[in-house]
Amino acid sequence: MSQFGLNEKVAIVTGGGGSAHGIGSCIARTLAGAGAKVAVVGRTQAPLDQVVSDIRSQGGEAIGVIADVTDTAAVKNMVAQVKSAWGRIDILVNSAGGSSFGNPEDITGEDWSACLELNLNGTFFCSTAVAREMMAQQSGKIINIGSSSGIKGEENAAHYAAAKAAIINLTRSLATSWAIHNIHVNCVSPGSVEVPDHGIPNMPDGEYARRKELQSVEGAGALALPGNPQDIANSVVFFASAGSDGMTGENLVVRGSEWASAYV
């Protein structure tokens, strides 16, 4: 078995329904393809059912779990359901996230709070609930999904960028705190990703086209184009596998050559 295989591992993927991003569902399918049993977590039943049935039709093992990651009682219930299905949790991928889009001065208090709750609180609640199980096992891999926005800032998604920056920093604190329990905590930060609804939900069509044009310098090749969900999922498999046993607290940015920013 390769260092990057996940046979017999039990994984939870939040935001795995993938109705919004396409990243979470791709991660769930890819982990299953690497041999993991996957609990696909989301708020609505239909997209979860789709991902679960996709995985099963490929010969994988999966269950769908309805949970709102911003609700601690729902998160507790999520952990209980996965434990009762498979008895343990080896991998948690905090992929639930998303944002509205607009000028910073137009972001309402409600928008701000909802964004922080979904992206940051959800990651924190799921990590702490699952880590308790991992502590009992004295092993585990937690992978947070950050964003290059969390490093470079984000034009017209300031709340999202702030939440993602916080996730990158939270990754370090959790890694330091839980190293003694042999729990690895790392972060994968996508740059622009080509997904059905543009990556940042509610981004106007014209805005996405403009960004894509800015990136696509003639002859620049595939690295200059937006990535795809599979690129992100492959990095998640790396951090979920034994291949990353020497790494914790790190943030891996997956953005091709999309480096045009004052802040790296």
Place this chain on the structure above:
Amino acid sequence: MSVFDLQDKVAIVTGGGSGIGEAITMAFARAGAHVVVAARKQERLDRVASEVRAMGRESLAISTDVTDPVQVDRLIKMTVEKFGRLDIMVANSGGGGFPPLEKATLEDWDQQITLNLDSAFLCDVAAARVMIEQGTGGKIINISSTAGINLNPGLAAYAAAKAGMINFTKSAALTWAGKGINVNCVAPGFTATPGIRKAGYVPSATRKDGTTVPPLLMPNEPEHVADTCVFLASEASSHITGELMIVRTMFHMERSNDVLRDRAKLTV
């Protein structure tokens, strides 16, 4: 065939005769690559090359001083003559050593910068020329060190060279992105290589009180660094370039715990 495989890829690993370089070489071979090992000591290279061949992969052991442009060109030429191509370059050669800073001369400084930074420049550029000519892209991996990020009062020149390598990686990545070449950097923390072990620097996994040190509080194993290199050499990382992957456990925490315990004993 998984996206982490390196089946039939052709790789060069400098400093491949021992330590982390040897571990990278063996991990590449396990993943299916043919590996050319380069370093100054032929005897060590021959041993590693024969281990690669024993795994059914091909290998060349080419004695090379990677600070000499002529010898680096020769290394690349011999590789391409044998295999017809080059897919992966790992610039891993290097080493630390420096007198107390106030006693250091320009010669001391130059020696460290040449060994640790010039070598990466020479290997990266020579490899990129071939990769550009092939038109199929390639993967370049520079092996830096956490010394290039942390404060290192004892190894100022080594640390500066390794920091230079991290930034050079980014420039090279953007320069060659259009050619499909991914250039990334791996910075290992304190790693339990056979040499480091032999020197007695690796603490026991059992503490004085009989408890076991959690694996994440032990030093890196060379294989941890090697597995990260396999990832960066594979298709799984095709959208990653210019990045730094730091491979370090939380070993420093266990060490400071030891210090705290010893201090506590002293005060009792």
